[in-house]
Amino acid sequence: MAGHSKWSQIKRKKGANDKRRSAMYSKHIRAIQAAVRSGGSGDPGGNLSLKNAIAAAKADTVPVDNIDNAIKRAVGAGEGAADYKDVTYEGYGPGGTAIFIEALTDNVNRTVADIRAVFNKRGGSLGTNGSVAWQFEKKGVILLTDRSEQAQEVAIEHGAEDIQESDEGLEISTPPTELYAVQDALASAGFNIESGQITMIPSNTVAVTGDDAKKLMVLLEALEDLDDVQNVYSNADLPDEE
Incomplete structure (x- = not known):
């Protein structure tokens, strides 16, 4: 659910009970496998849809082993696999x-x-x-556990469109195509990234x-x-x- 605070959205999802967490993991696995098949590759470096799906899964704390296994199964799936x-x-x-x-x-x-x-x-x-x-626009959103001027300067230099401060850190908005450039630059500069993913932001x-x-x-x-x-x-x- 977008709106009000992306931090609240992330925290609410992470606080889901075991039953909802299992269902959430299953949805991410489906999205990853669909991205592999539609993009024709299990390499996120050459498959942006897969890269986005992996980022969303990691934001919801899906274990890396689950993600890797989902990619392997999708790469090995032949005819008869579900067409999503x-x-x-x-x-x-x-x-x-x-x-x-x-x-x-x-x-x-x-x-x-x-x-x-x-x-x-x-x-x-x-x-x-x-x-x-x-009323909605697709954006990249990075949640950063740091509010320093240096972090803001790095984000702006590499393509950030908007930066909002919160008690927990920074909410950085980017064009969808610049999400990973900004995220990688922040990570290389040593900043702790809470989450980075494509989302839909309401205009009002x-x-x-x-x-x-x-x-x-x-x-x-x-x-x-x-x-x-x-x-x-x-x-x-x-x-x-x-």
Whole structure:
């Protein structure tokens, strides 16, 4: 879920219980294997989709052995392996929030039916293509456990677009194509990177509180729990107490 604080997003995912963590790992493994097959290579150096999938998996603490095994299985898979397709869906949640969903599926009819059912049950509505996508922009986001001027200078020098300070460190925004250049430069300079991955950032946020905030969180988590759903983003600005 994008919006308000990327630090909150990362921490919430890392704090998931064992059942949700297992499901989350499975989604990352599927994304890695799909990236290998679509990119035609198990080498992230020559397969940007795979590199992005690996970065996202590592951000959610998927063990390196699991990642390596997923790549090996995908490289060795022949005909008959599941053919997954990247699809996106858009909708609306409580409080007038916009929701953007990325999914990876081998059965589009099943996926859209599952997503529509969650929206209908949880107080939201599934929109048409383009209904809310214009409110989000794909960006690289790096979370850095350092707020020094030197770290900011290195990031800007290598392509960072925006830098926000938080209590935990820096939130660095980059064009998707410059994410790894900035990340590698920071790592080479000795800075500790909490996370670096491609995400969707809302152009504007909507403040959501009280009952609407609770309903929205239930809706977003129900969408995230669907097997085919990889990522769920919203433009909600949720206060920390919510």
